[in-house]
Amino acid sequence: MPYPELEELYNAYRTDLYRYLCHLTHDPAEAEDLLSETFLRALRRLHTYRGDCAVKTWLFGIAHNVWLESLRKRRPTVSADDLLETYLTDDTLPDHTDTRLQWQRVQALLQQKDDRARRVVQLRAQGYSYAEIAARLGISESSARVIEHRTRTWLKQQLAKEGYDL
Template identity: 50%
Template structure:
């Protein structure tokens, strides 16, 4: 128990600062900080010490932040629902869903790091954050995303989506 208390005291402020920087919301940062330590405590026996405790905690925090972004979907207002029922809008939504589904299929052909980089950018991460996560330079992150986007565009054009 003392080890857990020490880990908490040693890393809580730095983790909180990181989460606050990501969220720009003190309440959400505090919630994610608490959840980070709850997950860390529950999976402490699985920690293989292949990285530092700090890196492990930041990884947990980052994954919780990404999960929060994925799960966060505002409920549509009634007038938005009615607007979205127009025929043109429904056709566009169907087309957009088809394209998105195809993009997901194409991305599945790429390696896990490329998929993670694309997902992080789609969730609003900066190039600096992506570079830090992928352990590459910021310019490499930009180049990788540029190449992946171009590849996707070429594939979709070849298949007649555009």
């Protein structure tokens, strides 16, 4: 099946994609930039389109991934100590606590949780909103909140059982 020309794709879907990106970004200028990037990627990957979904679905998938990548690029990285402070201390750890040892224990405990719980905690620690986490993981915003709260509570309980003074 021959592929439609890119100009035809652009004319057919630019308005819908732009509206979608405006909805995600709440910024018309950023939506324009992401729209351009979406069509650049579509052009580069047009040969990979297999036809197992509608072209519109394929383009919206590219647009969504472009948006997620733009979010990732804007987020600063978080140090181990910042993550530990964000998720455990609430300014209650005594000054003499070996935060590096506690951080290692938190990492080990997080490995006991399912991948989704780990990702929610990591993304939240990196400053992502619950809405952004929900979009990335394909869950509802309330699920992201509940998972983060339960995981944080569980971590504190586990550390308390092990004698950490929280």
